[in-house]
Amino acid sequence: MAARRLPFRADPAPNPPRRRVRVTFDGKAFEALDGEPLAVALLAADRPILSRSFRFHRPRGLMCSTGQCGWCECEVDGRPSVRSCQVPVRDGLVARGEHAWPSVGRDLFGWLDVGSRWVPPTFYHHRFLRPRSLRKRYLDVIRGFGGRGRLGNGRAGEGRTRVAREMDVGVLVVGGGRAGVAAAEEAAGRGERVAIVEAVAGRTRPAHPDVRVLDGAAAIGWYDGVVTAIDDETLWSIRAGSVIAATGSYERVPSVGGADRPGVMGARLALALIGEHRVLPGERPILVGETTDLAQIGPAFANAGVRAVGPVPTAALLRVLGRRRVSGAIVEVDGRRRRVAADVVVFGDRTPNLDLPLAAGAAVELRGGVLEPVLDDAGRTTVPGLSIVGSAAGRVTPRSGPAVAAPTGRTLVCFCEDVHADEIHAQVSTGYGDSELVKRRTGALTGPCQGKYCLQSFCSAMASNGARPADLPTTRPPLRPTRLGDLVTDDDA
Amino acid sequence: MNLPRTAGVVIVGAGIGGLGFARELAARGVKDIVVLERDYPGAGATGRNVARIRRMQLTEELCRVAMACQDKYERMGGELRSNVLFYRLGYAWILYDPSEVARMRDVVAMHARLGIRSALLSPQDTLHHLPIFEGGEPVAGSVLSDDAIVHHDAVVWAHLDHLARRGVTVHPRTRVIGIEQSDGRVTAVVTDQGRIETPVVLNAAGGWSGELNAMAGVRMPNRPHRREVLVTAPLQRSIEAAVTFYRPSEGWFNQTLRGEIVMGTVDPDEPADVNQRSSWSFLQRTATLMTRKAPALRDVTVIRQWAGMYDITPDHLPIVGPTAQLEGWWQALGWSGRGMLLAPYLTELLAEHLVTGEAPAMLSQFLPDRFPPTAEERQLETDYYSRYTPGSGSVSPGTTSPPGSPASTMTSSGNTTLRPGA
Numbered sequence: 001m002a003a004r005r006l007p008f009r010a011d012p013a014p015n016p017p018r019r020r021v022r023v024t025f026d027g028k029a030f031e032a033l034d035g036e037p038l039a040v041a042l043l044a045a046d047r048p049i050l051s052r053s054f055r056f057h058r059p060r061g062l063m064c065s066t067g068q069c070g071w072c073e074c075e076v077d078g079r080p081s082v083r084s085c086q087v088p089v090r091d092g093l094v095a096r097g098e099h100a101w102p103s104v105g106r107d108l109f110g111w112l113d114v115g116s117r118w119v120p121p122t123f124y125h126h127r128f129l130r131p132r133s134l135r136k137r138y139l140d141v142i143r144g145f146g147g148r149g150r151l152g153n154g155r156a157g158e159g160r161t162r163v164a165r166e167m168d169v170g171v172l173v174v175g176g177g178r179a180g181v182a183a184a185e186e187a188a189g190r191g192e193r194v195a196i197v198e199a200v201a202g203r204t205r206p207a208h209p210d211v212r213v214l215d216g217a218a219a220i221g222w223y224d225g226v227v228t229a230i231d232d233e234t235l236w237s238i239r240a241g242s243v244i245a246a247t248g249s250y251e252r253v254p255s256v257g258g259a260d261r262p263g264v265m266g267a268r269l270a271l272a273l274i275g276e277h278r279v280l281p282g283e284r285p286i287l288v289g290e291t292t293d294l295a296q297i298g299p300a301f302a303n304a305g306v307r308a309v310g311p312v313p314t315a316a317l318l319r320v321l322g323r324r325r326v327s328g329a330i331v332e333v334d335g336r337r338r339r340v341a342a343d344v345v346v347f348g349d350r351t352p353n354l355d356l357p358l359a360a361g362a363a364v365e366l367r368g369g370v371l372e373p374v375l376d377d378a379g380r381t382t383v384p385g386l387s388i389v390g391s392a393a394g395r396v397t398p399r400s401g402p403a404v405a406a407p408t409g410r411t412l413v414c415f416c417e418d419v420h421a422d423e424i425h426a427q428v429s430t431g432y433g434d435s436e437l438v439k440r441r442t443g444a445l446t447g448p449c450q451g452k453y454c455l456q457s458f459c460s461a462m463a464s465n466g467a468r469p470a471d472l473p474t475t476r477p478p479l480r481p482t483r484l485g486d487l488v489t490d491d492d493a
Numbered sequence: 494m495n496l497p498r499t500a501g502v503v504i505v506g507a508g509i510g511g512l513g514f515a516r517e518l519a520a521r522g523v524k525d526i527v528v529l530e531r532d533y534p535g536a537g538a539t540g541r542n543v544a545r546i547r548r549m550q551l552t553e554e555l556c557r558v559a560m561a562c563q564d565k566y567e568r569m570g571g572e573l574r575s576n577v578l579f580y581r582l583g584y585a586w587i588l589y590d591p592s593e594v595a596r597m598r599d600v601v602a603m604h605a606r607l608g609i610r611s612a613l614l615s616p617q618d619t620l621h622h623l624p625i626f627e628g629g630e631p632v633a634g635s636v637l638s639d640d641a642i643v644h645h646d647a648v649v650w651a652h653l654d655h656l657a658r659r660g661v662t663v664h665p666r667t668r669v670i671g672i673e674q675s676d677g678r679v680t681a682v683v684t685d686q687g688r689i690e691t692p693v694v695l696n697a698a699g700g701w702s703g704e705l706n707a708m709a710g711v712r713m714p715n716r717p718h719r720r721e722v723l724v725t726a727p728l729q730r731s732i733e734a735a736v737t738f739y740r741p742s743e744g745w746f747n748q749t750l751r752g753e754i755v756m757g758t759v760d761p762d763e764p765a766d767v768n769q770r771s772s773w774s775f776l777q778r779t780a781t782l783m784t785r786k787a788p789a790l791r792d793v794t795v796i797r798q799w800a801g802m803y804d805i806t807p808d809h810l811p812i813v814g815p816t817a818q819l820e821g822w823w824q825a826l827g828w829s830g831r832g833m834l835l836a837p838y839l840t841e842l843l844a845e846h847l848v849t850g851e852a853p854a855m856l857s858q859f860l861p862d863r864f865p866p867t868a869e870e871r872q873l874e875t876d877y878y879s880r881y882t883p884g885s886g887s888v889s890p891g892t893t894s895p896p897g898s899p900a901s902t903m904t905s906s907g908n909t910t911l912r913p914g915a
Contacts, residue, residue, distance in 0.1 A: 139578060487776050
């Protein structure tokens with residue numbers, strides 16, 4: 001397999017035409033197109049492994065391209081753990097893989113994964129007590145295995161401060177996608193003072209003149225009813241009569257073994273790669289899932305001259321094969337297991353982005369294995385003044401499909417911390433099955449994505465053990481990882 | 494797990510104080526110990542701290558206690574057969590005011606007398622040992638010691654596993670709703686899961702201990718204050734000490750064994766309240782202060798913030814022991830931000846006190862009745878209770894419930910059940 005670049009179409013041609021620039025990754029220089037995301041440039045240069053997982057150094061690559069999963073984190077120009085899908089390439093950029101030796105592509109520590117079965121979470125809490133004289137040495141070694149990035153010198157953000165500002169509006173819409181804009185325009189039509197917070201600059205252009213857009217402002221918290229957001233100049237705290245979460249959805253990685261291998265990616269990313277970035281992610285794609293995104297991806301591959309297998313239902317995907325990248329998949333067709341050769345697995349399933357409602361304390365429940373908000377007919381959550389529209393409201397996966405099965409065995413529940421389903425079950429069986437304790441004892445939900453990609457399977461795994469959905473672990477701010485330097489205000493602390 | 498109907502000792506709060514006391518009582522052969530927890534074990538301050546175990550204190554008295562406390566932690570892993578990740582990371586006070594440097598000379602000399610390894614470092618040596626401060630606000634010096642950190646969750650689990658082996662049951666998600674008493678003695682604990690008769694109760698409820706004391710009509714001067722913390726994505730080992738600075742603004746940070754940097758700053762105007770909610774102003778305040786002191790921290794990524802409580806007493810020393818206000822009502826509270834350090838050792842002394850009937854000498858500075866209420870306060874409380882217990886001469890002093898709330902009800906047995914104000 002190899003990802004490769006596709007020719008840009010005459011219509012619409014990139015304007016101005018993209019310049020070729022030189023970028024360095026792990027000491028090797030390669031060509032990229034000026035302004036494209038670093039992670040895309042690396043994929044196009046056939047460098048699918050961008051990072052290594054924290055515990056077992058499993059290879060990870062570009063999966064979602066929304067800046068939320070953290071699988072593409074690299075050191076970029078001396079700054080640690082930067083999500084490379086969000087970094088536009090420029091000439092002379094220097095990036096480096098983290099948490100690997102000698103390199104993320106060939107990481108000797110990757111062998112740890114082979115022995116993962118014998119290294120349960122927090123195993124060191126019961127070991128390394130003898131001999132007494134070596135206790136500190138043991139911990140020194142464990143400390144050496146921790147950490148990811150290297151602490152930089154802080155020069156990149158030097159002297160940069162933001163202004164803290166407050167804003168009062170009648171209606172605040174978080175998320176400027178289709179559903180958010182529609183909700184904002186509807187409210188503006190009623191004469192409300194409306195603002196939209198949208199993290200992706202330039203994406204939101206409401207037709208109604210009275211809808212204010214905080215362009216490029218990412219919502220990062222809900223603090224006692226005040227929504228906070230951060231853009232290039234400002235730290236916003238926004239009070240609103242009502243808040244509408246139109247935060248969309250996250251990719252729902254299939255709950256099967258090997259689903260974190262480089263080459264497994266969300267359908268939206270695959271569409272953007274082919275359509276926008278003109279990078280073909282692989283020659284032998286297999287499509288998995290039932291959503292509308294998948295209806296577009298087959299023709300997109302076909303236009304690039306590649307025939308895709310599927311789509312097969314999510315439940316039919318049993319396993320993704322390949323050690324360093326996807327080499328195939330095992331699927332069940334007509335009751336028979338088949339091995340399909342593939343170099344990219346495109347999945348369509350998504351799960352509502354409930355970050356804001358969960359931070360606000362809104363009730364959610366598992367429906368058919370999918371974590372969804374509890375809403376009344378008007379889309380209101382259980383938190384006064386907070387409602388949800390669009391795919392965040394939970395209409396992502398068609399209900400007709402079979403329930404999403406709870407993860408079992410060696411299937412990963414939490415990707416950041418490499419927590420397997422059987423480790424969750426084992427912890428519950430110790431008698432301390434409270435979800436808060438399971439979270440702490442296994443490390444599930446505590447990594448850099450803070451549960452965005454694992455809360456649902458964590459809850460499914462817990463529910464299959466009889467835990468109540470009400471026992472959901474607390475969601476803590478900020479809603480997305482934020483540089484400490486980006487939170488600096490110019491007023492004296 | 495059904496609650497027993499009777500118990501020898503009921504411990505309210507499965508934090509480090511309650512679990513430590515349970516462990517020490519069990520070790521002394523006490524049977525029928527029941528631990529109640531309103532949430533999950535370690536849900537309060539015990540699970541919301543960074544577990545610095547330091548001997549280096551400012552006064553000789555406290556240094557001596559802290560030395561015994563650190564020894565206890567050093568032994569804990571072996572004793573409980575569970576690694577609590579005791580690690581001599583190092584500990585540093587960073588000084589910004591030259592006058593503080595002069596004062597620290599005496600402190601370091603006192604440390605040396607006691608056998609605590611600490612040193613006063615020049616600004617150059619400070620930056621050499623802690624290059625994280627390079628390029629930041631100029632430091633005037635620092636005091637560095639070889640003190641340790643542990644893993645707070647590991648400490649909780651070590652206790653839980655140990656207690657399970659000893660047959661002591663911890664009841665999570667069990668809320669105390671009332672305390673029954675008779676003739677100045679505690680007789681039973683009423684919970685939302687049932688009632689337990691007991692002659693001895695330990696209040697180890699941390700930030701909620703004031704609420705619990707109010708139910709028992711016991712008055713103590715501890716008040717909870719929120720303290721906030723943020724955590725960064727893990728980084729390679731780069732900060733070789735847990736650091737704290739007090740003046741001109743109070744803040745601290747250190748790197749965990751996993752590589753995350755935990756840090757916090759203190760809002761001097763934080764009001765007394767049961768409050769574990771995170772705030773936006775904390776993030777801004779901490780980012781601004783920390784990056785001014787240590788510019789390299791600009792690049793670290795905040796992945797989560799949380800809040801816990803310091804249960805603070807007027808003299809910033811914990812309240813550990815029985816009280817004359819109510820017989821059978823024991824206390825291990827008011828840790829004032831030092832619970833993780835002090836509780837395992839002080840609850841050992843407390844267990845010794847309960848079993849032998851005599852307070853060990855080391856405990857004397859922590860005994861609860863060192864804060865006698867003023868005559869005026871006593872009168873106010875007596876007036877307050879006389880409204881609910883007509884004709885009764887023996888009323889318990891003290892509550893924090895506002896007048897007018899139904900603070901007490903008569904039970905069929907004639908005992909008084911006190912509930913917290915609505």
